[in-house]
Amino acid sequence: MSEILVLVEHVEGQVKKVTLELLTLARSLGAPSAVWAGAGYSPDARAKLAEYGAEKVYVADSADIGDYVVAPKAELLARLVSEKSPAAVLVAATAEAKEIAGRLAIKIDSGVLTDVVGVQDGMVAEQPIFGGGVNVRSRVTKGTPIVAVRPNSTPIEAATGAGAEEQVSVTLSDAAKAARIVERVKEAKGARPELTEAAIVVSGGRGVGSAENFAIIEKLADSLGAAVGASRAATDVGWYPHQFQIGQTGKTVSPQLYIAAGISGAIQHRAGMQTAKTIVAINKDAEAPIFELADFGVVGDLNQVVPQLTDEVTKRK
């Protein structure tokens, strides 16, 4: 079976869920080979990748791969593509991995498809465009297909692979070392899952009323193990940090469940969330456009509904 390279997303040595989704998807296309780039590799990580079907695990865990912006990982993948001739390269459709895919595409002179939600026989990829209004099926016509797959688009399924480890030593070119990361600043966000990866997202908008009142959104999120998002109206006034903004100029999320509280549902907001599987809206205005998308909606004051929902969820756990 042809080899499919999967770039592993990891944080503090832990394999992220999106990688397990990619491995699951890769199994339907060929034999998955996981590519670990950067520090933090461990036998546990290998075991996790094998559990989800990695036949091979290429490990390039020298620290300097993580010291420069994007280019080293593209260089590593380009080298593996030329050595192993895989049938495709899969990466997560995160901001950074899409950039890796972009640079890789140029290095290996191959087409790249971004924000893909499914791949079928013949490497035909499904992509929602225009904020989910149109579904496109596309394919790469030159080179080795590079496909950036959106988190949460493939349900994960374990199926043991051999997980044969192969160390890859890399000597980075000077070009790959042009933009050096001199400091990584971590802003506290508690134990919440990452926004683009989260299975559940709870978002607040202008209706939340203040920065302090976002606490009720956070409490609901924590009761569900969810990430917190915000509309632009809420980030513009500084009630919630910009990196949590969802929409056209913020993040795109496709969670299993999206709860919008005090958000009207403007087209630019929808562009970032309307591919969510299930949508719940809480808004005091029965005419708010968000209700057109909602699978379930409550017309009411979020200050009443949200805390009551949090209590109920906690009670029923």
Place this chain on the structure above:
Amino acid sequence: MNIVVCVKQVPDTATERKLRSDDKTLDRDAADGVINELCEYAVEEALRLKEAHGGEVTVLTMGPDRAADTIRKALAMGADKAVHLVDDALHGSDALGTSYALAQTLKKIGFDLVVLGSESTDARTGVLAAMLAERLGVPQLTFANKVEVNKEAIAVQRVTDYGYDRVEATLPAVVSVVEKINEPRYPSFKGIMAAKKKPVEKLGVADAGIDASQVGLANSWSEVADFATAPPRASGTIVKDEGDGGVKTADFLASKKFV
């Protein structure tokens, strides 16, 4: 400092956006063309850098004739001049083709710093700046919410999932900016009048040193097989809160096995 800011015209998201049924490319006539919002932040950042360090800001746009409106808008904000890459051969270029065409043009016109938006609202690929850095062989400083230049040195804050990375490099370089890096200025009346007299150089494929076999729909690295309007979402259950809205929502979540 010679700053080039890449600006794209996109269909207004407030109107209905479509693909053409004939060649499956973006239907640019179906919607009003506007400046891609993140490109306004790019123009603003370029202008601020010029104001702080001196030099010149050139707008670079690849797009059909009507993209001239978008160029005027950037000039009205205060950019000094523009290069409009326009040629039928470019129609339908994908990200690889676009990045190639822009890179060739940039090599021709020269630059110390290239500034882009981090994403466009139509393609939303968010890969162009990285591709340009790769093609031009210069440092990639993307997703910046802060840019500082000091002679040859450049530093940015690159937004990450966990906060930001501080990234350093030397010029020439490619930067892309995120929303909220600044507050784009509105063109003043004087700016709008002045923009009409600013030079806009139109370049075709041959003028810019672009190999026509690397651009355009037929030479793209990917193709659209087919497309369809997404089916509308099935209408949901909407209830009025009568003191039990939270309980009812919990019931719904339980029925879907979220709790």
